[in-house]
Amino acid sequence: MSIFKKMGRALGFSGEDDEMESQPYTAENITNACVRERESQGEHAESAAPAEPSHNTEVLRSEESGEIQLPDTMLEVMVEMLNRSLPEYVVAALDKDAEKKYLFEQLDEPFKKFVADVNARSREWVVRKWENKHKALTKEVEEARVKVKELEEQRNAMQSAQLSAERQKRAVTDKVHELEARIATLEAEREQFDLENKSLVNKLKVSTVHQEEVDAAYAEVAQLREELKKQTGNSAEAEQLRNDLQQAQVDLAEAREKEQEATVQLEKAREELARQEEKMAQLVKQIETLEADLAEAREKEQEAKAQLETVRKELARQDEMIAQQTKQIEVLEADLTEARNGLKVVDEVEAKLKQFEQVKASKDDRIAQLSKTVQELGEANARLQTRLGEMAQRNERLESRAQEAATRQSELDTLKADLESANALVAALRNQRQELLSQMEALQAAKLLEEKPVPTVDVPPVVEKPEPTVISFDTPQSDEPEVEPVPAVEPVSEQPAESVPESLLETAPQSDTPVQPEQPEAPRQESEPEPEEEPAQPVEKPKPARKSRRKPKAPEKVEVDSVDDDFPGLDSFGDNWLIPTRPDTPEMIAKRKEEEKKRREAEEQAAMEQKKSHQVDPSQMTLW
Structure with a gap:
């Protein structure tokens, strides 16, 4: 016995349906019982119902002749909904078939009529639909x-x-x-x-x-x-x-x-x-x-x-x-x-119709929202297209400017490379000039030592071979004439002046020292002092016991006026290394070459005269 049956008997309900308890509680038996009850009340409904069209009459007749098929799934869902609030032990003690039967019995006539009307409307809708399709x-x-x-x-x-x-x-x-x-x-x-x-x-x-x-x-x-x-x-x-x-x-x-x-x-x-x-x-x-x-x-x-x-x-x-x-x-x-x-009964039409109407309403709202959104997006797209056109024009202008800037940058890089190569050339020339000046100072010091008087001594002369001064150039010029440099001679103490003549000291290193290119004459003449104006410096006398060679002094650095600098380089422009210098014209280059040629000719002539003035005594060559 189910709780619902006991509760019904306790409340005074009669057991009219006891004869049906022996039958299984299936959806078919429940539907048949509902149909029998509906048939008993059908006569009153027919007398009260108005006349309908022919096709509706046929539909209703087919509905009356048929049976209302209430699915078991619907009853099961309803039972589950009712049992959801009950404890588990109560749910375990309940008879689900009896619950289904009770629920079906509790469904009143308006619900059944509503289901029948929904069925009729669904049939009418299907018939109308298929007629339209037909x-x-x-x-x-x-x-x-x-x-x-x-x-x-x-x-x-x-x-x-x-x-x-x-x-x-x-x-x-x-x-x-x-x-x-x-x-x-x-x-x-x-x-x-x-x-x-x-x-x-x-x-x-x-x-x-x-x-x-x-x-x-x-x-x-x-x-x-x-x-x-x-x-x-x-x-x-x-x-x-x-x-x-x-x-x-x-x-x-x-x-x-x-x-x-x-x-x-x-x-x-x-x-x-x-x-x-x-x-x-x-x-x-x-x-x-x-x-x-x-x-x-x-x-x-x-x-x-x-x-x-x-x-x-x-x-x-x-x-x-x-x-x-x-x-x-x-x-x-x-x-x-x-x-x-294919005209068959549609199950659960009401729920589907409601769901369809809800979905349709939601879709209509969604379509309206999407239409509004599409319109807004179209306006935004138009604005974006306008802005995109402006950006494209601006991008073209920027690209043209970037190309111009790249061209200018490449030109600037080329100018920088040319300037760096010119600066390197200027630095090399200045280093070469500095070396030439130092060598000129060494030559001047050697010449001064040669012109000094040599003191007399009693000890036999000991002549040491002087170390020749080798003049080196970073960039030697092959077109300049070769001259014999005058080495710096270390003085020997207590040597008679007549034993080593001055001419021998000047010409003795010619056989041992290598011949180097001649230095430019103009700077040497400017920086070389006159021998008559130079005061006589005392000569140090080395000790007889120590026959060591003393290294010559380093030549003093000769200061040259910046006006005579042929290669001003970058110092004349200050710290600005980016100022380009004007290149020499062909006329200037030709003039400079002509001046250099004249200077070389004058130097060669002076050297020839100097060689002629120095006459070597053959008797003194045995000392060397």
């Missing part, structure tokens, strides 16, 4: 039939056109054959006329031969007349001559007749020849016309063949379309039959 399909079938009829008419027209094209083709072919036969006949006539023309020409030639015979006959007649005049006395001969004359006259008449006939025949032959020529020209024109007609007929034949192929393809396509339309009609008829036979 009308649409019927309309499509009629349109398809009309189209098939039109296609049949087009097909018949195409067939008639094909037949007419074939007839035209046959007619053109017959005409072509006829024209070819006519051409052959005209060719034969032309050959016949050629033969006749040749025969007439032969006749003309024969007529010229007869003319010669006639002339000979005339000459013979004249001769005979002369003979007749001479022989008038001889009658027999005269008779014979008369006979001959008559015969000659007859022959002459015949010849004249033949000549006339030949002349007439010649005129006729000429006329016939002219006619034949005219006829030949006409025949040539006719042949050309016939050839043009033949070409046109062949073109028409090709066009007719192409049209025939097109018509055949169109007919095949129309046959395919007809087959497709027929298949479509069959499919539509099958759909119509299936639609007529």
Whole structure:
């Protein structure tokens, strides 16, 4: 016993349905019970219900004759909803079939009527839907039939056109054959006329031969007349001559007749020849016309063949379309039959309709929102397109400016590289100039030491080989003349002045020291002091016990005025390394080369004079 049954009995409900407890509580039995109850109340509903249309009446009758099928899933869901609030032990003790039966019994008449009305409305809606679909399909079938009829008419027209094209083709072919036969006949006539023309020409030639015979006959007649005049006395001969004359006259008449006939025949032959020529020209024109007609007929034949192929393809396509339309009609008829036979009961129509209406409403709202959003997005897109065009123009201007900046940057890099190479060249030249100045100072110091007086000593002289000063250049010039440098000689204490002459000291290192290029003379003359103005410096006397070589002093740095600097470099411009310098013009370079050439010539001349002034004593060479 279920709790609901006990509660019902406790509340005073009678056990009228005890006889049905033995039956299983399935959806079918519950539905049958509901139907029986509905049938008992159907008579009152029929008397009170208004009259409806014929199709609605049929629908209601079908509903009355049928049974309301309430699915088990619906009852199960309702039972689960009710049992959800109960404890688990109570749910375990409950009989679900009894609960389903109780719930079905508790469903009152308005709910059942509502379900029946929903069922009727759903049936009516389905019937209306399938009627509309039936009308649409019927309309499509009629349109398809009309189209098939039109296609049949087009097909018949195409067939008639094909037949007419074939007839035209046959007619053109017959005409072509006829024209070819006519051409052959005209060719034969032309050959016949050629033969006749040749025969007439032969006749003309024969007529010229007869003319010669006639002339000979005339000459013979004249001769005979002369003979007749001479022989008038001889009658027999005269008779014979008369006979001959008559015969000659007859022959002459015949010849004249033949000549006339030949002349007439010649005129006729000429006329016939002219006619034949005219006829030949006409025949040539006719042949050309016939050839043009033949070409046109062949073109028409090709066009007719192409049209025939097109018509055949169109007919095949129309046959395919007809087959497709027929298949479509069959499919539509099958759909119509299936639609007529597919009217079944729709379960849970109310929930689905409500859900559909809710979904439709939500979709309509969503569509409205999306339409508004699409409109806003379209406006934003238009604004963005305008802004994008402006940005594109601005980007083009920026790209042009960037290209100009890149070009200027490349030019600036090139100028910087040129400036760096010029600065490096200037620095190298300045270093070279500094080395030259230091070497010049060393030479000046050596010259001063040579010009100083040498003190006398009692000890034997000990002459040490001086170390030659080697002048090196970073960038030697091969076009400058070679001169002998004067090395710095270390003085020896207590050496007699007459034992080592001054000329020997100046010329002795020539055999051992390498010859170096000559330095520029102009800076040396500016920085070299006069030997007369230089005060005499005391010479240090080394100890006799230590025979060591003392290194010469480092040459003092000679300060050169910045005005005489040929390579100002970058120091003259301060800290600004980016100021470009103007390059030398070809005139300046030529002038500088000319000055250097003159200076070298002067230096060579001075060196030659200096060599001539220094005369070496051969007796003093043994000391070295």
